Amino acid sequence: MAEKITYYAIVDEFSSRDRPGGVLRRVMDDEGQIDEVFSRDLKWEFSPLLYSAERGDTMFDFVPISEEEAARIVERIRELANPDD
Amino acid sequence: MRIDRAEEGDAQECGGVRPHAVIDGGAALAPDRREQAADNAWYRSLVQETEAAAARDLWVRALPGFRSEWERLEQRYPERAQAAARTQPDGSWVADGDRQLDPEQNAEATKACEDIRAEGTEVILPAMQRVEAADPERQLAGLEHMLKGEDRLKEKIADALKARPELTVAQALSIVPDPVRFTLIYSTERYADGVRADVERLKAEGFELIKLKNSWTDGQYKGINSQWRRPQTGLRFEMQFHTTQSLEAKELTHKAYERIRGPDSSPTERRESEAFQRRVNALLVTPPGTAEIKDFPEKKHG
Numbered sequence: 195m196a197e198k199i200t201y202y203a204i205v206d207e208f209s210s211r212d213r214p215g216g217v218l219r220r221v222m223d224d225e226g227q228i229d230e231v232f233s234r235d236l237k238w239e240f241s242p243l244l245y246s247a248e249r250g251d252t253m254f255d256f257v258p259i260s261e262e263e264a265a266r267i268v269e270r271i272r273e274l275a276n277p278d279d
Numbered sequence: 280m281r282i283d284r285a286e287e288g289d290a291q292e293c294g295g296v297r298p299h300a301v302i303d304g305g306a307a308l309a310p311d312r313r314e315q316a317a318d319n320a321w322y323r324s325l326v327q328e329t330e331a332a333a334a335r336d337l338w339v340r341a342l343p344g345f346r347s348e349w350e351r352l353e354q355r356y357p358e359r360a361q362a363a364a365r366t367q368p369d370g371s372w373v374a375d376g377d378r379q380l381d382p383e384q385n386a387e388a389t390k391a392c393e394d395i396r397a398e399g400t401e402v403i404l405p406a407m408q409r410v411e412a413a414d415p416e417r418q419l420a421g422l423e424h425m426l427k428g429e430d431r432l433k434e435k436i437a438d439a440l441k442a443r444p445e446l447t448v449a450q451a452l453s454i455v456p457d458p459v460r461f462t463l464i465y466s467t468e469r470y471a472d473g474v475r476a477d478v479e480r481l482k483a484e485g486f487e488l489i490k491l492k493n494s495w496t497d498g499q500y501k502g503i504n505s506q507w508r509r510p511q512t513g514l515r516f517e518m519q520f521h522t523t524q525s526l527e528a529k530e531l532t533h534k535a536y537e538r539i540r541g542p543d544s545s546p547t548e549r550r551e552s553e554a555f556q557r558r559v560n561a562l563l564v565t566p567p568g569t570a571e572i573k574d575f576p577e578k579k580h581g
Contacts, residue, residue: 204442206454215443226546234444240376241442242540248497249536250504250519252456252490253439271444 197223201264202244202256204231211257217267218244218256232268236275327567331467334564338524345531345559352555356538356548364430374430376542378437384448388436391452392429398514399426399459407461407518410480417465417473420526427458456490456506457517467522471568474503474520481507481518489515491575495565498557501525503572524563532556 202218209215218231218241231241244256364374370382380388404425411419427435432455439451465473482488490506503520521529535552538544544552 206443208446208450208454209443215445218442223546226548226550228546228549231442233441235441239441240542241438242376242542243438243442245536245540248499250492250494250500250502252492252504252506252517253435253454254442274444 195222195224197221199261201259201261203259203263203267204243205255205257206253214257214259214267216271217259217264219264220244232271234271234275236272328468331564334562335467335524338527338562338564341562342527342531345555348558349531349534349555352551353534356545356551359541359543364433372433372437374434374437378434378441380433380437380440380448384436384440385433387448388433388452389429392432392458395432395458395514396426398509398512399516403459403509403514403516406484406486410477410484411463413480414473414476416469417463417477420462420464420521422461425459425461427455427460432458453513454515456515459514459516460519461516462519462521462526464521464523464526465566467524467564467566470520470522470566471572474572477518477520478505481505485510486516488575491572493569493572493574495569498560499553500556501528501560501563501565503569505575522563522566528559528563532559 200220203214204216229244230238233239361375372380372385436451486507492504502525505518535555538552
């Protein structure tokens with residue numbers, strides 16, 4: 195199986211579907227899968243949040259989005275970290 | 280399962296009696312069609328009860344096999360030694376998976392845990408016990424776990440801060456849904472009506488429903504989780520609604536879930552743990568009427 199990446203917008207009470215608070219990607223291949231968020235350290239890092247949501251956790255909503263929308267959220271997080279760039 | 284006819288013993292065992300046998304037999308009160316409808320309803324109920332009993336039996340017989348399967352998985356993927364979550368000499372907090380809180384964040388989280396413990400025990404618990412007392416046919420389970428452990432709460436805050444760069448610790452703390460959590464368990468037959476009634480009882484206690492998530496059609500987890508807020512302080516708590524079997528499935532798959540969300544698990548280990556969760560949950564009977572319990576707020580995304 196070729197690698198497949200699904201992106202999700204992270205939505206909570208301090209964000210909205212129009213302005214998601216973060217972005218998570220699920221990377222699947224022959225081996226299995228791994229979930230990563232684009233972190234405040236400006237890199238993709240492992241995250242258990244979507245697994246928790248699939249186990250009933252109600253802290254965040256995860257909305258599937260396109261790669262383009264995911265890139266826009268990543269860019270916004272970069273700008274927040276480096277507002278002068 | 281097909282039932283051609285009910286024997287007298289079946290009716291006693293299932294707690295039912297053929298309705299037209301005890302209804303006043305006057306033709307004006309119970310014409311043939313009405314008797315037929317009553318008979319049909321009675322047979323449907325009997326079939327449902329018999330199927331539920333068969334499913335419960337199947338579940339009980341499957342449990343040892345699932346336990347053996349998990350033991351084999353644990354042998355294949357031995358548990359890794361994990362460094363204990365701890366507060367460092369400088370006041371910061373660290374845990375597995377690069378989780379960390381700086382000294383200020385850690386102090387705020389520690390203080391919040393103390394406040395949550397006090398309010399959970401002194402205010403929320405008595406309210407839940409009043410709700411429980413309203414109906415003797417279901418009960419609270421797992422009260423010994425009602426307070427989330429301090430390190431587990433800090434893990435959750437650290438995970439949230441990593442995924443949500445704009446949040447402060449106070450904001451992250453404010454949206455953790457389950458610093459205090461409860462579980463009500465019902466029989467399969469009374470589940471849907473019981474959940475609806477208990478949601479209203481919780482509201483009548485003055486709590487505000489924030490979210491309700493019906494996961495009975497999901498593959499990894501079966502149950503209904505709800506998130507509540509005490510308006511006076513903003514403290515959130517979780518109420519999970521389970522059948523006896525869905526709670527057993529949750530407990531049986533807890534270690535698999537820990538492997539799935541573990542930062543050091545391999546993709547293969549994660550995939551096999553997920554497959555195990557799915558197999559366990561696939562055997563659960565979905566209680567009748569559950570599909571009519573809608574998420575709150577109703578989904579509007581995506």
